[in-house]
Amino acid sequence: EPEVTQTPSHQVTQMGQEVILRCVPISNHLYFYWYRQILGQKVEFLVSFYNNEISEKSEIFDDQFSVERPDGSNFTLKIRSTKLEDSAMYFCASSGELYEQYFGPGTRLTVT
Amino acid sequence: DAKTTQPPSMDCAEGRAANLPCNHSTISGNEYVYWYRQIHSQGPQYIIHGLKNNETNEMASLIITEDRKSSTLILPHATLRDTAVYYCIVRVGKGYSTLTFGKGTMLLVSP
Numbered sequence: 001e002p003e004v005t006q007t008p009s010h011q012v013t014q015m016g017q018e019v020i021l022r023c024v025p026i027s028n029h030l031y032f033y034w035y036r037q038i039l040g041q042k043v044e045f046l047v048s049f050y051n052n053e054i055s056e057k058s059e060i061f062d063d064q065f066s067v068e069r070p071d072g073s074n075f076t077l078k079i080r081s082t083k084l085e086d087s088a089m090y091f092c093a094s095s096g097e098l099y100e101q102y103f104g105p106g107t108r109l110t111v112t
Numbered sequence: 113d114a115k116t117t118q119p120p121s122m123d124c125a126e127g128r129a130a131n132l133p134c135n136h137s138t139i140s141g142n143e144y145v146y147w148y149r150q151i152h153s154q155g156p157q158y159i160i161h162g163l164k165n166n167e168t169n170e171m172a173s174l175i176i177t178e179d180r181k182s183s184t185l186i187l188p189h190a191t192l193r194d195t196a197v198y199y200c201i202v203r204v205g206k207g208y209s210t211l212t213f214g215k216g217t218m219l220l221v222s223p
Contacts (some may be wrong), residue, residue: 004155031208043156043199043213050208091155099144099205103155 002026004104006092012110013082021077021107023092032075033093033101034067036060043091049075082111116200121218124194130187132217134200137181144205145176147185148213149196156199156213159185163205190221 005024013019025032034046047057049067066078075094079086087110093101117135124130136145146161160167160174162183167174173186187194199216203209 033210035211035213037153042215043150043211045210045212048208048210055208056210089153093155095208099161100146100158101211102158105155106153 004092004094004102006090006104006107008107009105010108010110012112015084015111016081019079019082019109021079021090021092021109023075023077023104024073025075025092025094026096026102027073029094029096029102031055031095031101032067032069033095034077035091035093035103036088037091037106038085038088046077079109082109084111087111116202116214118198118200118214118217120215121220124187124190124219124221126192126221126223127189130190130194130219130221132185132187132198132200132219133182134185135182136200136202139180139202142204143202145174145180145183146201146203146211147172147174148199148201148211149194150199150216151193151196156211159198161205190219192221192223195219195221 007022032049037043045058047061048055064080068076089106091106092104095101144161144163147159148156150156160172162174176183197216197218
């Protein structure tokens with residue numbers, strides 16, 4: 001069964017450093033998303049991406065964040081200068097013409 | 113998106129049916145009811161969705177009341193692996209519309 005994959009599973013970085021989280025969505029899907037979940041809190045929407053541009057973003061997704069689909073398979077989330085409060089699980093998701101979103105296993109980002 | 117109300121926690125004995133309720137009294141005519149679950153910080157997993165008719169798949173059944181103000185997710189024979197947080201979400205039924213997660217219901221399945 002096709003699945004969304006994410007790398008790395010765990011990323012440790014120092015405050016102020018740039019990180020890139022990588023996702024490979026399901027191959028025939030058209031819509032891509034990033035969500036995050038701070039430990040013990042709700043899953044929060046960050047951004048959605050369709051046809052090579054952002055279709056929607058939340059207030060969390062400020063200028064420190066960017067997304068890119070550099071080739072036909074990868075979808076990346078970049079955090080330009082990490083803060084302690086960026087520590088969270090980051091989930092990538094994708095969906096096709098049908099309505100359900102499929103999530104990856106997540107990347108645990110720890111900012112020290 | 114309309115808001116949903118779910119009990120914070122429920123218990124179920126292994127092998128019994130788990131019935132998880134959800135209230136969504138302000139749901140709009142074009143909004144679907146979706147259920148996802150999250151097993152211990154893994155990525156949320158899609159379970160089922162419906163508009164107004166009852167739905168069943170290999171994982172669960174979804175019962176939506178006639179006025180669409182509430183629904184029940186049924187896991188017919190719960191196993192220990194069904195222990196998870198279950199989220200009821202209402203959203204417009206388009207592929208690109210976002211999911212707004214609440215706190216969900218923590219279902220604990222015990223032997």
